[in-house]
Amino acid sequence: MSSRRLLLVLGLALLAGAVVWWLLPRPADFSPAAPSPAAPAAPAAPVPFAGANDRPLFVDSSPTVSVAAALNALGNDIVRDLTLLNDLLSDWRLNFPNAGNPWGENAEITAALTGDNSLGLRLIPRTHPAINAAGELVDRWGTPFLFHALAGDRMEIRSAGPDKKFGTTDDARLTPPPRPGGEPPL
Numbered sequence: 001m002s003s004r005r006l007l008l009v010l011g012l013a014l015l016a017g018a019v020v021w022w023l024l025p026r027p028a029d030f031s032p033a034a035p036s037p038a039a040p041a042a043p044a045a046p047v048p049f050a051g052a053n054d055r056p057l058f059v060d061s062s063p064t065v066s067v068a069a070a071l072n073a074l075g076n077d078i079v080r081d082l083t084l085l086n087d088l089l090s091d092w093r094l095n096f097p098n099a100g101n102p103w104g105e106n107a108e109i110t111a112a113l114t115g116d117n118s119l120g121l122r123l124i125p126r127t128h129p130a131i132n133a134a135g136e137l138v139d140r141w142g143t144p145f146l147f148h149a150l151a152g153d154r155m156e157i158r159s160a161g162p163d164k165k166f167g168t169t170d171d172a173r174l175t176p177p178p179r180p181g182g183e184p185p186l
Contacts, residue, residue: 067091068124072140078159081130081140082174085157088113088123093153095121100152106136106144113137139172153179 102112115122139159161170
């Protein structure tokens with residue numbers, strides 16, 4: 001082998017070794033780094049959960065679940081509860097933009113919000129205290145909420161209030177305002 005070829009082979013071997021050395025992790029890469037105080041924490045990975053119908057669901061650690069945790073909580077009032085339900089329905093519509101509101105009676109809407117949907121998305125836990133034995137979302141006095149779709153992206157929510165009777169003066173209702181530009185068809 002000529003000396004030129006030998007130098008070329010050695011040069012290429014040296015270059016390849018330098019590239020490999022550059023790509024290998026350094027010991028400093030393995031030291032635990034303190035998180036930057038300005039860096040946001042990464043969201044927790046979903047934890048598998050087996051639903052009543054044995055299809056895989058996920059426990060969501062997003063802010064939505066913490067919103068649901070405040071439903072019917074001590075220190076809140078019915079106005080706050082209605083707002084929280086409206087927020088959950090808004091989150092539903094964000095995740096199902098072509099579907100609009102969940103539909104049906106209270107139990108069907110609750111089932112959809114607890115994971116009985118095409119994504120297995122659970123916006124409120126099935127074991128939440130605001131869900132009764134019949135699978136309905138109930139107000140703080142134990143009466144099932146009434147849901148009335150006003151449009152594909154608006155849902156009126158009603159509570160019977162402390163007397164547990166609809167149509168009396170203590171009823172509470174949240175009616176979202178119409179979207180600017182008019183109502184979409186139902």
